[in-house]
Structures are given as C-alpha cells and as structure tokens.
Amino acid sequence: MRCPLCHLLIALTLLCNVLLLYYTYNLSSRPAGRLSPSTALSPGITVIVREFRSFEHGLADLKHSFLRARPSLQLIIASDTLLYPPVPRLNVVRLNPSPEQPGSAVHLESHIHTRLVALVPDGTSLDPPDLLDIMARALRDAPARVRIIAAGAGTALHCLHLNVSLREWTAEYIAAAAGETCGAVSGLAVLLMRSRDLFDLPFPLSRPVQSAIFIQAALRGWGVKVLEGTKFPRTPLPATDHGRWKAEQAARTEEAATMRALSIRLVRGLEGGDRWYGCSKETPRCFGTVVGETPEYLYEGRWTPPCCLRALRNTLLHVIKIIEGNNVRYWLEGGSLLGAARLRDIIPWDYDVDLGIYLEDIALCPELQGAQGGSLIDSEGFVWERAIEGDFFRVQYSQSNHLHVDLWPFYPRDGVMTRDSWTGHPQDIEFPESFLQPLQILPFAGVMVRAPNNHVELLKLKFGERAIEEPQYPNPALLRMSRR
Numbered sequence: 181m182r183c184p185l186c187h188l189l190i191a192l193t194l195l196c197n198v199l200l201l202y203y204t205y206n207l208s209s210r211p212a213g214r215l216s217p218s219t220a221l222s223p224g225i226t227v228i229v230r231e232f233r234s235f236e237h238g239l240a241d242l243k244h245s246f247l248r249a250r251p252s253l254q255l256i257i258a259s260d261t262l263l264y265p266p267v268p269r270l271n272v273v274r275l276n277p278s279p280e281q282p283g284s285a286v287h288l289e290s291h292i293h294t295r296l297v298a299l300v301p302d303g304t305s306l307d308p309p310d311l312l313d314i315m316a317r318a319l320r321d322a323p324a325r326v327r328i329i330a331a332g333a334g335t336a337l338h339c340l341h342l343n344v345s346l347r348e349w350t351a352e353y354i355a356a357a358a359g360e361t362c363g364a365v366s367g368l369a370v371l372l373m374r375s376r377d378l379f380d381l382p383f384p385l386s387r388p389v390q391s392a393i394f395i396q397a398a399l400r401g402w403g404v405k406v407l408e409g410t411k412f413p414r415t416p417l418p419a420t421d422h423g424r425w426k427a428e429q430a431a432r433t434e435e436a437a438t439m440r441a442l443s444i445r446l447v448r449g450l451e452g453g454d455r456w457y458g459c460s461k462e463t464p465r466c467f468g469t470v471v472g473e474t475p476e477y478l479y480e481g482r483w484t485p486p487c488c489l490r491a492l493r494n495t496l497l498h499v500i501k502i503i504e505g506n507n508v509r510y511w512l513e514g515g516s517l518l519g520a521a522r523l524r525d526i527i528p529w530d531y532d533v534d535l536g537i538y539l540e541d542i543a544l545c546p547e548l549q550g551a552q553g554g555s556l557i558d559s560e561g562f563v564w565e566r567a568i569e570g571d572f573f574r575v576q577y578s579q580s581n582h583l584h585v586d587l588w589p590f591y592p593r594d595g596v597m598t599r600d601s602w603t604g605h606p607q608d609i610e611f612p613e614s615f616l617q618p619l620q621i622l623p624f625a626g627v628m629v630r631a632p633n634n635h636v637e638l639l640k641l642k643f644g645e646r647a648i649e650e651p652q653y654p655n656p657a658l659l660r661m662s663r664r
Contacts, residue, residue, distance in 0.1 A: 225296040225312050226254040226375070228288070230385050232302035233430065234259065236423035238415060240267050242304060249309035258288055258385055275385065289379040297378050299371040299389055303417040304333050311412060315372040318407055326361065327377050327402040328393070330369040334414025337365040337406050342398045346443055348528070349485045351395055353449030361403040364394035366450070370412050377402075383441060387434040395442055446486040459487035461561055461578035467531070473605070473654040475531050483529040491583045492526055493625045496533045498562055499575050499585045500629060506545040509538045511619055512631040513588055514607050518639055520624040520631060521648050529653065532584055533625075539589040539599070548573055548587070571601030607642040 227246055232239060239257060246253055257263070257272045277286050284290050296319070298312055306312065315329045322329070330337055339356040342363030356362055369390060378384050378393075386392040397404070418424050439447065439457040445466065447455040458466050466485045467475050477483065503510050512520055513534040519527040526533065542548045547564045550556035551573055555565035563576040573587040590597040598610045615632040622631040632638050639647055653661050 224294045225298050225316060225372070226256060226292045226294045227298045227300050227312075228256050228258055228385075229300050229302060230258045230389050231299075231387065232257070232259075233418055233423065233427050234261070234263055235426060236418035236420060238303050238417050239263075239270060241415075242300070242302060243270060245305040245307065246300075249306040250312070253312075254292070254294065256288070256291060288385065289375070292375055292379075295375055297373055297375050299373070299378075299393075300412075301333050301368055301370070301414070303415040304370060305413040305415075307413050311370075311410065312372070314410060315370070315407060318405060319372055319374070322405050323361075323403070325401065325403045326405045327373060327400075328397060328404045329372040329407060330362075330365045330404055331372075331407045332411040333368045333370050334412065334416065335367045336411070337367040337369055339404075339406050340364045340366055340449070342394055344395055344398045344444075346399070347482050349443055349445040349482065349487075351398075351444050351447045353447075362406055363398050363404060365390075365404060365406055368414070383438065386438040386441065388431065388438065391435070391447075392438050392442065395444065443482070445488075456487050456490070458485060459491045459577075459581060459583065462580055465491070465577075465581050465583045470531060472658045474658045475529070478529060478653060478659055484526075484531055488531070488583055489526055489528075491577045491581060492530075492533055492585070495562065495575060495577050495583060495585050496625055496629075497627055498560060499535070499587070500627065502547055502558075503535075503537065503545055503587075508541040508545050508548070509616075509619070510535045510587070510630055511616060512536075512622065512624060512629055512635075514605070514642070515654065516624070517631060517635055518643060518647060520622045520629075521635060521639055522651065524623045525625050527651075532586055534586050534588065536588050536590050536597075539591040542589060547575075570603055571599070609642060611638060611641060 229239065229242060243255055246255055255271060257270055258275055259272050260274070260276045262274060263270070263272055273285075273288055273291055274281070275286055275288065277283065296316055298315070311331065315331055319326070319329045339358075339360065339362035341354040341356050341360075343352045343354070344350070345352075353364060353366075371390065371393065373393075381393065381396045383392050383396060394404070418427050435455075436457050439445070439455075445456065445458045447457075466488055467477055470476075475484070477485070500510070511517075513536040515527055515530050516534045519525055519530065542552075547556055547558055551564040551566050553566075555563055557563050557579065561578050563579055565574055565576070566572075567574045567586070572589060575585045575587065577583040588599060590599045592598075592613045595613050596610045597613050597616065602608045615634060615638050618633060619630045620633045620635070621628050622635070623629075624631075636648065651661060653659050
C-alpha cells in the first residue's frame with residue numbers, strides 16, 4: 181500500500197541530514213579569514229610545548245593554566261624521550277623512535293587535528309584566556325606573506341630582518357624599522373602558525389625552535405608579525421643555578437646540531453657576536469676529498485663554508501709568520517693570487533691557499549726541514565708535511581682538520597721559474613723570474629702578503645686574458661658557474 185506521507189517524511193529526513201552534513205563540513209573547514217571576529221578560535225588550536233628541560237620544568241603548571249582557561253584545548257608535550265620522573269595525565273608525544281612504538285607515533289603531525297598550532301615555551305601561562313584568540317585573529321587578518329604570529333613570553337619582542345644565504349652557509353639578523361614585516365624576533369616568544377605550514381618544514385621541531393623555524397621560514401619568504409602590547413606571563417625556567425647551567429650546555433649542543441642540519445655555519449647579528457658552527461681544530465673539515473678540483477659543495481650550489489674560510493685564513497697567517505720569520509722568500513700563487521687580484525681575499529669557493537717558495541730556502545725553515553721526512557706538528561697544532569701528491573709541502577689546520585696551505589718549491593733555470601713536480605693544473609706553468617724581482621705587497625685574507633710584481637700580466641699568462649674579470653669554477657669541464 182502506498183504511503184505518500186511516509187515517502188515525504190523520508191525525503192525530508194534525508195534532506196535535513198544532507199544539510200546538516202554540509203553545514204558541519206563548512207564550519208569545520210571554513211578558512212580563517214571568514215571567521216567572525218567574535219568567534220572563540222582557541223579550541224581550534226593545538227598547543228605544543230617543545231622548549232623545556234626534562235630535568236627541571238613547569239609542565240604541570242603550564243597544563244593547569246592553559247586548560248583552566250580553555251578546557252577544550254589540545255595540549256601536547258613534544259619530547260625526545262619519556263619524561264622522567266613522569267608527570268600524571270600529561271599528553272607526551274615521543275619524537276625519537278623506539279622499538280615498541282609504531283613508526284607513525286613519532287610523527288607529531290599525526291596527533292594534531294586542528295588548523296592552527298601554538299608553540300609555547302615552558303613556564304608560560306595563558307592569562308588572560310583570550311590571548312590565543314587574539315593571535316588567531318591576527319593570523320586570519322594578516323597579509324598572505326605573514327605565516328607566523330609572535331607574542332612575547334615574559335618579555336618584549338623586537339622585530340628583526342633575517343637574511344639566509346645557503347650558498348654562503350650564513351644567517352644574518354638585522355634590526356627592522358617600526359612597521360616593517362619581520363623575518364624573526366629577538367626575545368622568547370609564543371609562535372602561532374597554521375598546522376600545514378609548520379609540518380611543511382623539514383625540521384619543524386628542531387631546537388632551538390624559534391631559530392630553526394625563522395631560518396626555514398626566511399628561505400620560503402614567510403613573514404612574522406609581532407603582536408605589539410601583547411605578552412604571555414612566564415616564569416623563567418629552569419629556576420635553579422644548576423638547572424640553568426645544564427640547560428645552557430644542552431642548548432649549545434642542540435643549537436650546533438640544528439644549524440649544521442640547516443646548512444648554517446655562521447650566524448651574525450645576534451647578541452654575543454658571530455656564532456660559528458663547524459671547522460674547529462678538533463673537528464674534520466666540512467667537506468670530503470676533492471675530486472677533479474671541484475668540491476662536493478659546488479654541486480649543491482654552495483660555496484666554501486665560512487668556517488672553512490676562517491680556518492684557511494688562520495692557517496695562512498700562521499704559515500706566513502713562520503716562513504717570514506725564517507727569511508723564506510714566498511709569494512701568492514695560482515688561485516690565491518687570482519683571489520687577491522679580484523677580492524683581496526680567498527676566492528669564495530676555493531678550498532686551499534697556494535704559496536710559492538724558493539726551493540733553496542727550505543733549508544732556512546726548521547718546520548719545512550722537519551716535514552721533509554714525514555710530518556711535524558708545531559707548537560700551535562698546525563701540521564707540516566710533505567704532500568703525497570707531488571714534490572711540495574702542505575700545512576694543515578690541525579691533525580683532525582685538513583684544511584691547508586700548499587707551499588710549492590720553485591727554482592730559477594735560465595731566468596725562468598720552474599719546479600720538479602707538476603700537478604697537471606692548467607695554471608701550473610713556468611714563468612719568468614722577473615715577476616719575482618722584486619716582489620710586491622698585496623692585501624689578502626686580512627693581512628699584507630708578498631706577491632709577484634705585475635701580477636695582472638702573470639695571471640693572464642697562467643689563467644687566460646679575462647680570468648680576473650670573468651670568474652669561473654676551477655674545473656669548468658666538470659661544472660661551470662651559473663651567470664644568473
């Protein structure tokens with residue numbers, strides 16, 4: 181028997197369900213820019229606490245403050261290991277894999293189901309309760325380029341520009357004028373971002389979190405907006421002298437590891453002066469054996485790491501002090517002379533320094549004499565040795581770090597400077613001794629060094645007519661410099 185009323189009721193029920201599903205989906209996926217200013221946004225934010233010290237923290241107080249203000253907030257403690265001693269009812273996500281966990285457990289993004297995330301340092305309180313809402317609305321209303329909102333955590337923030345050059349392995353911070361879009365901030369901050377932006381970064385939670393995020397954001401052209409006059413209360417942690425000392429030690433280790441992972445070897449513009457990461461006397465150099473005169477970093481579109489250039493300059497200064505003190509006649513050779521002519525410095529992609537010396541002057545220098553039969557470590561830890569590739573000398577930065585200065589022994593024959601061992605480099609040619617009589621003084625790598633007279637003509641003879649004006653990588657047959 182037909183029942184038109186039943187059919188009508190069923191149709192209305194289905195229509196209501198479809199409308200309900202539509203509006204539920206629309207509200208959950210609505211872009212931030214279309215939310216009402218009066219809407220409480222913080223339930224759609226996951227609070228992540230990454231910056232804390234397991235040996236002395238205030239995580240229980242932080243949880244109490246945030247969840248008392250916003251009971252529906254999701255709060256996650258992102259930790260490398262389980263907390264010890266454990267804190268009851270704290271949602272800890274372990275970032276380091278362990279054999280008893282599924283592989284997905286260490287991926288923090290799989291635990292987050294909100295559009296926004298707030299990165300909050302330990303000791304922070306949510307007071308007043310609408311601070312996260314204010315940050316969310318600021319992100320919603322910000323220009324497309326602004327991807328991060330920053331609010332002070334116990335301190336005022338200062339806007340900075342951040343220039344990152346992966347080619348030069350360098351990050352440089354510069355004070356920004358009022359009203360400009362920031363690239364970073366100085367001062368401890370709460371950072372609010374879209375979840376998809378955070379987890380689009382290759383190192384989203386490397387510590388220190390602020391520095392790591394700002395450097396990765398700068399490479400993507402993202403801006404940072406500082407909420408003026410807005411500050412989260414914060415209790416400094418750790419609170420004990422011993423805890424602070426342990427935290428400082430850990431922070432230095434973490435920062436060095438993170439900068440190396442981000443391919444940053446020098447940070448400039450922060451308090452405390454330049455910060456170097458890599459190429460100490462105790463560590464190996466930043467690159468391996470050079471094949472075909474083309475270091476591996478050139479294939480990555482990068483030049484010599486600045487820490488390596490600094491070590492080369494220090495080694496050069498030491499070698500010059502020793503050989504000048506022993507009256508050894510020397511001069512800039514090869515690519516180093518080319519660098520002096522172009523830049524008064526080491527060529528930015530070079531990996532050693534070349535000096536010529538008179539063969540007969542080896543007898544004047546105890547270090548060169550000591551290196552004749554093997555190697556000699558001098559009082560400052562530099563290693564003098566006879567090179568295995570040919571009849572020349574090499575002075576290494578240290579036993580661990582093989583950045584070096586090469587010393588090439590020449591002798592005159594019928595008015596021409598020659599030597600007994602050649603490496604096959606195109607610039608390794610004989611040249612008139614008149615270029616060395618007399619020598620001149622040129623600035624190079626921060627010091628005044630001896631160099632051939634009329635060096636421009638000598639460089640044309642060795643490298644070609646326009647070698648100074650038209651830079652090129654050392655082996656263009658393998659890799660040519662881009663002219664972009």
